[in-house]
Amino acid sequence: MRSDVAQPAAIVLAGGLALLGGALAFEHLGGLVPCEMCIWQRQAIAAALVLATLALVLKSRAVAALAAVAMLGNAAIAGFHAGVEQKWWEGITRCATTPSGGSTADIIGAILATPLVRCDAIPWSLFGISMAGWNFIIASIIGALALWRLKA
16 A cells, blocks of 8 residues: 555544544533534544545545545534634524424424533533534644645
8 A cells, every 4th residue: 555645544544533532432421412513523524534444445645635625624614613612603593403203292302302402502621622622623633634644
């Protein structure tokens, strides 16, 4: 395998797994329910992981570059989310869940049982930086490093 593909893809793969693992640990071990924008970030990370894996299998510089760009896409979403949390701009206004059917009582019960998770609230921070802020910083570094290694 050409090192000019393996290293950038491995950077995205390892970094993406660490980011996604951290998010899942905060959810399942720490009890922090993700908001809709958190889910968007996870989806972008998942896309980056799939692309990084494909880049390793196919030995493709183009796919490795797409994996890095997908990680930077995650960083962009995280940056937007961090800005919403800081009240620098307005976030999304639609609901994150929809009723799935059943009787009226079942639908109302499901709505009332669903936790309200606001995208503009900061449920956890470290050194004054929220999870979305840390995701922005780390994903930016991962994506930029992978692109830099592709260029090298």
